[in-house]
Amino acid sequence: MSHNHHHHRHDSTGNIRIAFFLNISFALLELAGGLWTNSMAILSDALHDLGDAFSLGLAWFFDNHSKKSRDHKYSFGYRRFSLLGALVNSLVLILGSLFILSKAIPRLWNPETSNAAGMALFAIVGIAVNGAAVLRVKGGKSLNERLVAWHLLEDVLGWAAVLAVSIVLLFKDVKILDPLLSVVITLYVLYNVAKNFRKTVNLFLQGVPEEVDITSLEAAILSMANVDSVHHTHVWSLDGAHHVLTTHVVVENGTPRAEIVNLKCAIGELAENLDIEHTTIEVEHMGESCNLREGA
Ligand SMILES: [Zn+2]
Ligand SMILES: [Zn+2]
Ligand SMILES: [Zn+2]
Missing domain, CATH: 1.20.1510 (Alpha-lytic protease prodomain-like)
Known part of the structure; x- marks a missing residue:
């Protein structure tokens, strides 16, 4: 079957x-x-x-x-x-x-x-x-x-x-x-x-796809330049072959616009390698309040 x-x-x-x-x-x-x-x-x-x-x-x-x-x-x-x-x-x-x-x-x-x-x-x-x-x-x-x-x-x-x-x-x-x-x-x-x-x-039930490990995905994002922290990361799959990712990334204060663009590109490439075709990245700055930062 x-x-x-x-x-x-x-x-x-x-x-x-x-x-x-x-x-x-x-x-x-x-x-x-x-x-x-x-x-x-x-x-x-x-x-x-x-x-x-x-x-x-x-x-x-x-x-x-x-x-x-x-x-x-x-x-x-x-x-x-x-x-x-x-x-x-x-x-x-x-x-x-x-x-x-x-x-x-x-x-x-x-x-x-x-x-x-x-x-x-x-x-x-x-x-x-x-x-x-x-x-x-x-x-x-x-x-x-x-x-x-x-x-x-x-x-x-x-x-x-x-x-x-x-x-x-x-x-x-x-x-x-x-x-x-x-x-x-x-x-x-x-x-x-x-x-x-x-x-x-x-x-x-919107389970995380088998081939995606959220912990290592967040770790990979965290290891990128200018990233202070990551939260609210969700991965699920439309049909088992096409996945969706949303995540909030906190960048260090004073990160220039060009660096933020590069960061989003890098995360996009990371996602593409995991068959994720809908990626939504919320960029936040340190000290900015986000009601999704705890848990969610
Ligand atoms: Zn058969
Ligand atoms: Zn989309
Ligand atoms: Zn957030």
Whole structure:
């Protein structure tokens, strides 16, 4: 489900759209296949791929929508809309997982026969489709491309497990294997949902982005020329990739105008290296009263 984070995708909307339609049609095919073969494992994989398709759909939609620049209604722009999408995505996957678990767990005690040959057929198609996708993105250097490649590899492994189970079932009807694999796949889906959900909630709560350490940021500002002290430093993130910084910097008395301009430039560069794109610096002079100096 890491398909949706994509930092610089100015020309990749077409690829996302193709990937979305491939994923959604494959997921629907699996849904039908899972019902036809009476295989809970394939249904779990269908849910997983539906989640992937949903992420891609969101990425496609927000590729246009989130990039809409700020206006008088949303002064920070539309990036935070992607958080809403991520929340809905998590919710859909949680409900889907609970539904599958409610069907698969009783089958551990009362297993039903699955169509092993049909399962094998679907597994081979699944490996081919996801394997081809892995080969396409394998050479990618960016973090996002590597994340996508890794995710697709996991998808291939999931199908390989379905294939292995179906081959065993072809020779020996160990009915419990199918619901067992289904539970494992679904728990894995839930694990990923929980991980993404935590990140999304942290963004909503305006948590400090993981890669930013406020203490060392303030220390770096404090070490700059003419800086007497720093207070009221806040960092939060619009969407996990674009951050916001506000800080109050007290400069030594008599600091010339040009030095203050240099200082702001230096802080701006520091912020830029941390993916902070909205920086607000309040310059104060020693002895000037600031009601935000204590705490705040
Ligand atoms: Zn996937
Ligand atoms: Zn701004
Ligand atoms: Zn202040």
